[in-house]
Amino acid sequence: MKKNKVFSNTESSFKVNELFFSKTDLKGTIINGNDVFYKIAKYSPEELSGSPHNKIRHPDMPRVIFKLLWDFIQNDKPFVGYVKNSAKDGSYYWVFALVIPVYNPKGDKEKYLSIRVKPTSKLFPIIKNLYSKLKEIEKQNNDSMEKSQKELINSLKAMGYSNYESLMIDILLEELRDKDKYLNRELSKEEFSGDFVRFYEIYVKYKKIESLYKSLTKKVNSFIQLEKELENKFKYIYEITDELSLIALNSSVESYKLGSTGASFFIVSSEIKKDSEKIGKLVNGLRKDMKNLLEIVRQSVLYMNTSRLQIFATIYFIEEFVRKNVEEIEKKEKDLENLMDLLMSLRFSASKTIQLSMELDNYLKKTLNYIDEIEGIIKELHYIQLNGLVESARLGEQKFSIIFNQVKELVENTTQLIEEILPMIKHSIKESNEIEYNTNKVRNLIDDMFKLCENELNSLKYNE
Numbered sequence: 001m002k003k004n005k006v007f008s009n010t011e012s013s014f015k016v017n018e019l020f021f022s023k024t025d026l027k028g029t030i031i032n033g034n035d036v037f038y039k040i041a042k043y044s045p046e047e048l049s050g051s052p053h054n055k056i057r058h059p060d061m062p063r064v065i066f067k068l069l070w071d072f073i074q075n076d077k078p079f080v081g082y083v084k085n086s087a088k089d090g091s092y093y094w095v096f097a098l099v100i101p102v103y104n105p106k107g108d109k110e111k112y113l114s115i116r117v118k119p120t121s122k123l124f125p126i127i128k129n130l131y132s133k134l135k136e137i138e139k140q141n142n143d144s145m146e147k148s149q150k151e152l153i154n155s156l157k158a159m160g161y162s163n164y165e166s167l168m169i170d171i172l173l174e175e176l177r178d179k180d181k182y183l184n185r186e187l188s189k190e191e192f193s194g195d196f197v198r199f200y201e202i203y204v205k206y207k208k209i210e211s212l213y214k215s216l217t218k219k220v221n222s223f224i225q226l227e228k229e230l231e232n233k234f235k236y237i238y239e240i241t242d243e244l245s246l247i248a249l250n251s252s253v254e255s256y257k258l259g260s261t262g263a264s265f266f267i268v269s270s271e272i273k274k275d276s277e278k279i280g281k282l283v284n285g286l287r288k289d290m291k292n293l294l295e296i297v298r299q300s301v302l303y304m305n306t307s308r309l310q311i312f313a314t315i316y317f318i319e320e321f322v323r324k325n326v327e328e329i330e331k332k333e334k335d336l337e338n339l340m341d342l343l344m345s346l347r348f349s350a351s352k353t354i355q356l357s358m359e360l361d362n363y364l365k366k367t368l369n370y371i372d373e374i375e376g377i378i379k380e381l382h383y384i385q386l387n388g389l390v391e392s393a394r395l396g397e398q399k400f401s402i403i404f405n406q407v408k409e410l411v412e413n414t415t416q417l418i419e420e421i422l423p424m425i426k427h428s429i430k431e432s433n434e435i436e437y438n439t440n441k442v443r444n445l446i447d448d449m450f451k452l453c454e455n456e457l458n459s460l461k462y463n464e
Contacts, residue, residue, distance in 0.1 A: 042088040062134035121174035220304040244276030357436040
């Protein structure tokens, strides 16, 4: 008879510089993992192989988080979050986890890969408290997730996040911020001796990828600041239409009061109204495209930073593979297959980053066109405003002087804003092109490494 696991408050501890992963099929059944995984979970490979991954789930975890996880990965998106697991002896361990789909060379999804490290960010205690609240709600409602899902949404909004994905990106950035010093691995050529000498070429290529990604990550993460700055600056541009419409209306009313004397002012008012309508259409298009642009920025940040964690994992795995100096051909084959899965998951992320950088480039160029057109209309308004001020001075109409000075202020403010925005967008277009170019280089390096691993695997099978 199977004994129920007794859970304790003892922690199954591990170090910040330890990284572990496991693979499951599409139903969540464990295929295998690395040595650190088995050490912390305190199960043997045989005990976990073929078991559902929830075998190591801790009862303190709210069910709604696992629903989120499956929603993400089944829709081909990476999932990032904190998970409390339980070891065989009932002890617990918290992880910061990345779960990603793995695709075969034909592009078919075959399995899922989970990479885990020790949580260290300032967001971790906040999320632990949130989990406790969600779990308590589920307990009170017979494990129903409906109320805990509502609580999760409300809690995210209270924290300033529109959805879980926004929080996920912040968690990822915070956790990676101090992981370089712990997870950066360096191997000497001498360590690749004997049967492992051929893996040195794979390692060197991976270090090139790591170097490329360090540069790429800085570029992509800079788009977060771009997103915030554009959002703030465009708030003013969005208000231009309403301001101009009000000015045009006031001008029309005042010109009507003047009768035939106000005819010239009426013409000017009509021109202001036309320009306000033109800007209104452009602003509506800009607002819609900005929403898409900001979503692409968030997705780019997500995929670029999950790629960094995948790179950490692969180099860590190569180190494990080489230093444990496995002799058994069957174990070597498993390790090589794991390495190839890591490569294919990174290739998917790289392909997604390339696609997003192309979309980013497209939306940035569209934004640039909107700004150029708005700038043209603002120049027209500048001449209208000048003519209006001259006319109001000639007729001694103080009210119109006030109205056209309002237009002048709006024109000057918008012109200054456009002068600030244009260089930012042009620079970002250049950056997105560089991201696309360098990520293509990464993908080519991955393809080279995959062929090297494939050849090595075929060689091992031939020698069996």
